[in-house]
Amino acid sequence: MEERIAINFDPNSQMALNFLLAFIMFGVSLDLKWSDISRAFRKPKPTLLGLFSQFILLPALTFVLAYLWHPIPGLALGMFLVAACPGGTVSNFMSSMAKADLGLSVTLTAISTLLCLFFTPFNFELWSGLYPETGDLLKSVSLDAVELFKTVFLFLILPVFVGMYVGAKKPVLTAKMLKPVRWASMLIFMAFIVVAFLKNKDNFITYAELALALVIVHNLIALVSGYLVGKVGRLGEPASRSLAIETGIQNSALGLVICFKFFPEIGEMALLCAMWGIWHIISGLSISAVWSRSNS
Secondary structure (H helix, E strand, O other): OOOOOOOOOOHHHHHHHHHHHHHHHHHHHOOOOHHHHHHHHHOHHHHHHHHHHHHHHHHHHHHHHHHHHOOOHHHHHHHHHHHHOOEOOOHHHHHHHOOOOHHHHHHHHHHHHHHHHHHHHHHHHHHHHHOHHHHHHHHOOOOOHHHHHHHHHHHHHHHHHHHHHHHHHOHHHHHHHHHHHHHHHHHHHHHHHHHHHHHOHHHHOOOHHHHHHHHHHHHHHHHHHHHHHHHHOOOOHHHHHHHHHHHHOEOHHHHHHHHHHHOOOOHHHHHHHHHHHHHHHHHHHHHHHHHHOOOO
């Protein structure tokens, strides 16, 4: 088996990343309303197709990609982790830009974030366990399911409820702070990734090109599969665009939190999640810009 690379990341930096994830999720949920969640019950078909694309189809396609490409176990484990994460924090902005169904995008972001409390650990352990090399690798490290549940709840789910509460109780303040909070969280997250990469560049550089290639192909599969699910499900062009974006834009910040907390000895995982965190913004904004110039 290939030699693993460890992450040079001190406990204070790990805690900072945890709170950065909480800050990001707080900012995302400031304009989230209960009606966005209840839409899933009023119009279940688009929501169910979106959840199918995100939590069932994408992890399965990730398994197929890993089987065909056969990357080193650490990078494959990172792929399974990214595929198990909920929708990313900038997907709603991209859906708005892409002339997609913004209401569906917001609903899917909210529902997938809540459901990830179950689906993220379930999908990660299921698919990485089925793939022989990552299954063997998982047996050699410690993954505490209770601690993983607590991490997801404290730094992902709880900030969403706090953000929804603040948004409902302080609408004027929310309107003023919404854009600055979101831009700040995205810029700080990208800066965090750059700093983490620079601190570990001697270790990461060996697998950087392979990780980038995997991320580009993996992300393309996610975008295309989400769009095709919408088309096959006869949802219409705007909803199909939303499914593409929600499936292709994953919460890589959560992935990095899990990497640093539970898998610090498998640095290839963090490398792949970090590259996804940058690349999905590039690919998502690019496809949104193209769609913004077309008729929906």
